[in-house]
Amino acid sequence: MTVRIFVPRDSSAVSVGADAVAKAIADEATRRAIPVAVIRNGSRGMLWLEPLVEVETPAGRVGYGPVTVADVPKLFDAGFDRGAPHPLCIGPVDAYPWLAKQERLCFARAGVTDPLSWSEYVAHGGSRGLRAALAMTGADAVAAVTESGLRGRGGAAFPTGIKWKTVLDTAADQKYVVCNADEGDSGTFSDRMVMEDDPFVLIEGMAIAGIATGATVGYIYLRSEYPYAERALMAAIETARSVGVLGDDVLGSGRRFELHVRRGAGAYICGEETSLLESLEGKRGMVRFKPPVPAISGLFGKPTVLNNVITFASIPIIFDRGATFYRDYGRGRSRGTLPIQLAGNIKQGGLVEKAFGVTLNELLYDFGGGSASGRPIRTVQVGGPLGAYIPESQFDVPLDYEAYASIGAMVGHGGIVVFDDTVDMARMARYAMEFCAIESCGKCTPCRIGSTRGVETIDRIIEGRDRGAQLAILEDLCNTMLSGSLCALGGMTPFPVMSALKHFPQDFGLGPDGLAAAA
Amino acid sequence: MQETQLQRVQEAVARCRDLPGALLPMLHAIQDDLGYVPPEAVPTIAKALALSRAEVHGVISFYHHFRSAPPGRHVIQVCRAEACQSIGAERLVARLRERLGIDFHGTTADGAVSLEAVYCLGNCACAPAVMVDGALRGRVTEAVLDEIIDTAALVDEHVGVAGGAR
Incomplete structure (x- = not known):
């Protein structure tokens, strides 16, 4: 045999x-x-x-x-x-x-099936959500998403149902569904894994979004750093067309939904939704002013459902098993599960999908097995390059949107990057500013200029040149970026910088109270 | 730009010009084919899309991915983002600079290798990561890097012989 x-x-x-x-x-x-x-x-x-x-x-x-x-x-x-x-x-x-030990809803099939086999996808529960959605009115479908408590998994955590309802309620001759697959945050790879390891679930989720809101055309904006995901998506979309999930007659419903992949070009800022739309329209990825929100005036000025890969990939199971099934996972206002990515200096790194509420201690030690280097874990950065550095004293805070916000951190896209005790936090703070300077779209001054001045100021602090005054400047600069930037890049770069400074002042040559030693 | 290159640019332009938001797909089509977007192609692109040359240039220069000059025969992209930094990416960067004698965005004098920085390849649990000619590599050590560079050189010698025979 x-x-x-x-x-x-x-x-x-x-x-x-x-x-x-x-x-x-x-x-x-x-x-x-x-x-x-x-x-x-x-x-x-x-x-x-x-x-x-x-x-x-x-x-x-x-x-x-x-x-x-x-x-x-x-x-x-x-x-x-x-x-x-x-x-x-x-x-x-x-x-x-x-x-x-995981609760795999989004990633139920990943690793189990051949990602490009439609029959295996169906045999493992795929397409049931879309069939259920096709039997519902748009208003009922959108209500189900609202009831599920699903919030945007790209990082902003905006309630998905509200976004969809806005698109549904906005009359237009054309509406779009756009998937943000510009997964640029270091330490994150759950989008990539969905696209490579279970691409049909993304296609199904986007088709449901189209059916629910009346959008007939979808785009996946995929970063150019993911050529493997691009090949997997192209093959899966072709199959989805041939089995009638995409096209003029979605699963025999008479409804239309077509899907295209568009490749980004190496700009981190295009993960920001309005900048992504500019890029899809063939322009430089410059951030747009809001309002209007994309749900009202998005791609080519039309109402647009714009969600992250994981958000869309969470949709089919909500329609298959029901909104209540999904919202029974999680805690507080963070419902459902989050695919968490354990990365960096970690012994057992990978994808852990858990209901909200898991702690870093569980993730880093029970799942992760400690650092890869065998040295003590000193800090982790949660939520990508704009996320705060979290010290060991906060490793017991439950991972949910509100609990993290209350300690000045963010869950973001669920990426966790682990650092051992050899890390130099002043260098990481400098890197955060440097990255912002490299990736700034240049539209607003706090981000464009502030990031470069930030690098220079941190350099002076590291060199010990007039630390007290430089610290005041850095703090002031961070406040300006925080409140004056147009989008999250400039607005959140201060998080890693200030958290590094707050929790690890000794790395900046400061006393434990965060003050410069008297000259 | 050679005559044949211009023809290939025109083909890519014709293929993409009717797409909604055509400029990025068009630039990708040209770079996928030629390895870069020749500055001489800009007027052709601009005319097809009813844009100014400045607008097209603005888009090309905005995105890190697009090149205006041909790359080396091999492109090594090394991830410099946090997860890779946490486990030794900077050592790899130092090794590459030392072995190749170039910095980021540079190409070796013999045209064999271009070195690029990249900010996340999505391989953060198998860090540090590099991408060599579009192939992803994980858990990269300095020894693996040496092997990659040496293999690139070997492949080139082989290509050189084949090219000579032709």
């Missing part, structure tokens, strides 16, 4: 040798005359174990990882094609605690 062996096609797995491992397994099986079918699945998100090879056995799928090409003959010697023990064996993958 042919043994089914799974080797992920996710670009993270490929980046550490999955393609070569897949080929080595096929070659070795041929050499030994063992009938094997190598299936390129998505990644389970246990990225420290990649390439994670899974073997289908009567007792379920058994995992081995991380596998190198050199391990392959030894795995065959050990009988891994029958799920036999080996030092790399992690046992049945579904029961592996790191995975079993």
